[in-house]
Amino acid sequence: MxxxxxxxxxxxxxxxxxxxxxxxxxxxxxxxxxxxxxxxxxxxxxxxxxxxxTKGEFFAAIWKRAHDRLLSEATIDPARSVRAGVAIALAAHLDFYQAHVPLVFIANRSAVATDPAVRGPVADDLTAICNRVLDACAATGHTRDLASAALAGWIAFIREVAIEWLLHQRISRDEALKLCMATLDATVGAHLDLEAVPAQSN
CATH class of the missing domain: 1.10.10.60 (Homeodomain-like)
Known part of the structure; x- marks a missing residue:
């Protein structure tokens, strides 16, 4: 050899x-x-x-590497409104899920799905986007606390909608995106001005 x-x-x-x-x-x-x-x-x-x-740690490393690459691309454009930037970043996430369907199902519907090392990368990169939203909207104090709680629920919603879309194919990718954005508007939008241009670009 x-x-x-x-x-x-x-x-x-x-x-x-x-x-x-x-x-x-x-x-x-x-x-x-x-x-x-x-x-x-x-x-x-x-x-x-x-x-x-362990095999669980091995899969978690693969999953995290994929999400690290995604996060480097799924950024919020400071030249756009916060909402427009989130929509672009979310679309990148859905495209990523569609391109990695087997990995997505393992991470959400297998024996290793509850492993914190596997759940972490998904939550971490979406949490990073959520923190960018809070910072871009210059959210402070109790308003930030409320918006942060709403964003945490939104992350869980995204995960379930994405799995429903990929597993059953009863809705389209664009419909999944619209559902997630409508939920963002109804929850986070009640506390933050999502149409604002990020604070750091002002």
Whole structure:
């Protein structure tokens, strides 16, 4: 066999996650063992466990990497109104879910779905967008507290609508987006001026 390329630990970790993402895209979480991933990546089982102690942690790392990439793109444009910026960022999230359906279902409908390491990336990047909304609207004091609570509920709503859309295909992607934005208007919009241009661009 040809000798393997010498990779940095970070490069090797990425290579393993690439192999895992491919397998998770083809088979269910419960149907894949760490040995399968090691064989697919052409590495030893011991090396797999060196980088990822459990299959749950391995999937969580893949999921987080994907969301980190998404978050770097799903930003709120300071030249637009807060609402317009959120709509663009939310559309990017829905497109991401549509492009990673198998991963989305594993993260929400498998044995690992309740693992905080798996739930975290979704909540973290949406929370980051919510914090940008609060900051862009210059929300302070109790108004910020109310809007923050509304945004937390909105995150949960987005997750359920996205799963309903992807799982059953009874509504379109655009209808899912409109539902989420209407909920934002009805909840967060009751406390913040979403049509305002972000405070930092004023």
């Amino acid at each position: 040809p000798s393997r390329r010498r990779l940095t630990p970070e490069q090797r970790r990425d290579e393993l996650m690439d192999a895992g993402a491919q397998l998770f895209g083809e088979r269910g979480f419960e149907d894949i063992a760490m040995e399968d991933i090691a064989a697919h990546a052409q590495v030893s089982r011991a090396l797999m466990y060196h980088y990822f102690p």
